[in-house]
Amino acid sequence: MNGSKILLVDDEEIFTRNMAKLLTTRGYKVTAVNSGDAAIRALEAQPVDVIVLDLKMPGLDGLSTLKEIQKLGLFTQTLMLTGHGSIDSALEAMKLGAYDYLTKPCEIDELVAKIEGAWKKKDSSLKDDMQGKSRTAGEGPKSVFEVFPAKKR
C-alpha cells in the first residue's frame, strides 16, 4: 500500500540504494540501512510496517537481527532476502515469525507483491490485536501505539 514504511536492510549499499529508489518511485517510504545493528537502531527510532532483511550480512546476520527485532515486540512484518544458498536459513527465519522469503536477484514487482502481502498480514494482525481476538494480557506483540505512544500522539 502506498505510503507504507519500509526498512531495507542489506550490506550491499548499492542494492539498498537502488531498491530504495525503486520502492520510493512506487510510493513507499523507505529507510535503507546496511547492517543489522543499524536496522535495530532505525527501528528503535522509528517503527515501520515491513522490513526487507537480507540473511547474509557481516556482523549481526539476518537471523540474529530478526531475533533482536522480535525482542522489540513491534507490529511489523519481515521479508527475508536470500542469495538462495541459505534457503534453510530463510525457512528457519519463517519459523521464527518472518512473513516470507525472496531469492536474489528478484524482480521489483515480485518484491512489491510480497511487501503488499506482508502489509496486509500486519494490518490484519493489528486489527485483531485491537479487537483483542488474539491477545491475552502480557502476551504477544504490543500495539504500535503502545510501543511508541508519544509519536502517535
Next chain:
Amino acid sequence: MTTTKATIATSGLPIEGSDRRREQYKRFFRRFVLLTLVSSLVPLLLVGWGINVHYTRFARERLTEKFNREVDNHHRAIELFFKEHSSKLQLMARTHSKEYLSHPGNLNKVFELINHDHPTLTDLGLIDHTGRHLAYVGPYDLMDKNYADAFWFQQVLKKGIFISDMFLGFRREPHFIMAVTSSENGEPWILRATINTETFRALVENVRIGKSGEVYLLNTEGIYQTTPRFGGAIMEVAPLPLLAEHQGTDLRFVTQDYPGRSSTSSRRIVCSVWLKEPRWLLVVTQSYDEAFNAVNHANFAVLVFLLISALTILIVAVLVTRHMLTMIRRRDRESDQLNQQLMQTSKLASIGELSAGVAHEINNPLAIISTERQILLDCAKQTGQMEVSFQEQFNDSMSQIDIQIQRCKRITHNLLRFSRRTQSVMETVHLNAFILEVVDLMEREARASGIKFVTTLEPELPVMISDPSQLQQLFLNLITNAIDAHDGKPYGRVEIATTGTADGQGVRLSISDTGCGISAEHMEKIFDPFFTTKPVGKGTGLGLSICFSIIQRLGGRIDVHSEPGQGTRFDIELPLHPPAEMMQYN
C-alpha cells in the same frame, strides 16, 4: 565407426591396472614363491642331508665291519692252510728216518698220504745237507738238480722251516715250496714239498665278493702271489703301492685306475692284513660303488623323495600365491574403487562448497544489475518520448539484460542445488507411479523432439522410503539428458525399466536411450561438475553431478554403459530405506 564400450563405477572413474601395479604383482609373486620355497626347502634339505649323512655313516660302519670280518676269515683260512701243511711235513720228517724216506716207494707213500684228502702237493723231495736230491716224487725230472745255491736252501737250514714266495724255478712255472729240516747223526736233511699252485690259488682266488670284489696275495715286494680276478697275473707287480707293515686289518678307500679293469669306477675299498709266514699281504678289495650300492639306492630314494617334495612345494607355493594374488587384486580393485569414489565425493563436496560461495556472491551483483535495469526502465517510463531507434535499441538491450540475468540466475540456481544440503523430506514413494508422473511431465518435450518413451515397470515393486523432490530432480536430469542425446537424431527411444534387486533390499532402475552415446574419453568426466558436451547456453554441466550427489545422499549407486553412436544406459540402484544420516535430517 568405432564401438567403444565403457563401464563406469559409481565414482565415474574407470578402474585400470597400471603397469606399475602389474609389475608390483609380478614382484610380489616372485618374492612370495621364493620365500615359500626357501622356508620350506631349507628344512626339508636339512632333514634330507641329515638322513643321508647319518645313514651313510651307519652303512659305512657296517660295511667296514663286514670287510674286516671277510679279511679275517680269509686270513685264518690261509694261515690254517700253511700251518696244516707245514705241520704235516714236519710230522713226516720227524716220524720217518732219512733212510726210510730215501726209498722212492716210501716217499711216494708219504706223498700220497699227505695228498689223500686233497691234492695239495705237486711233488715231494728229500734233499741232503749238500743240496742233492736223495729221493723225489713228482711229475718233473729233478733228481739231478742240486739246490745248494737255491735261495730257500740256506733259509730252511737256518730256520728249520721255510715257505717261499712264488717263483719259476727249474720248471719255469709259478709255484712255491714248503721245506722242513730234520737231522740224523748231526747231518741235517730237508723234506721239501711244492704246494699245488692250483689248489692254493683256488683257496684264494675262488672267493667271490659281489661282482667287483677280488682277493689276492702280494709278497713283500708287491708281486702278485695269486692272480687277481680283474687284470694282472700271478708273479706280476701289482699297480697299487705296497702297504707298509701293519698290525691287524687295514681298511682304506683308494682312488686309482686299474689298467684294464672293466669297472668304470676307480674308487675301491681295500682291506688288507699281513700273514705271519710267509710274509704275504692278503688283500680283499671291492668297488666302492658296489659296496655302497644299497646306501646309494637309499640315498637315491631320499633324493627322489626330496625332489618330489620340492616339486610339490613349488606347485603348492605357486597355486597358493596365485590364489592370494587374486584375492589381493580383488581387494585392491575394491579399494581403488572406494578411493576413487571417495576422491570423487570429496571433489564434489569441495566443488559444492566453492559453488555455494560463488553462487551466493554472484547473486548479489546480479541483484544490483537487476535493480539498475529496473531503475533505467522506470526512468525511461518517466522520461516519456524517446527517439524511435533509441527506444528500440533500449528495449532490446533491457530485454537482453533480463535474459542474461535469468541465465545467470539459472546457473547459480543449479550450482546451489548441486551443493545444497537441504533438509530431506522422507516419504513413502511408489517408484513406478513416481516415474510415470515424471514421464508425463517430460512427454510433451520428448514428443517435440520425436522421441518415444517406453516403460517396463515391475508391477510388484516394493514401496521405498526416499526424498521425492530429490528423486524427481534425479529422474528429470537423466531423462532430459536422454532426450538431449537424440539431438539431430529423430525417432529415438528412451526406455525406463524398474526391477527389485536380488537381495530384496532395494530397487533397480535403468534409463536407456538410443542417442549419440558417450565417447570413452568423456566417460571419465561425465560426473564432474561443469563438464558438458551440450552447446553453450544449453547445459550447465551440473545435471549428472547433481544426480551423482543425490544418489550418494540416498545411499544408492549408479553405473553407466555407453556405446558411442548406439546409446547410453544408466543403471541406478536405490535402497528401500535411505541411510541413517538421511533419516536424521527428517
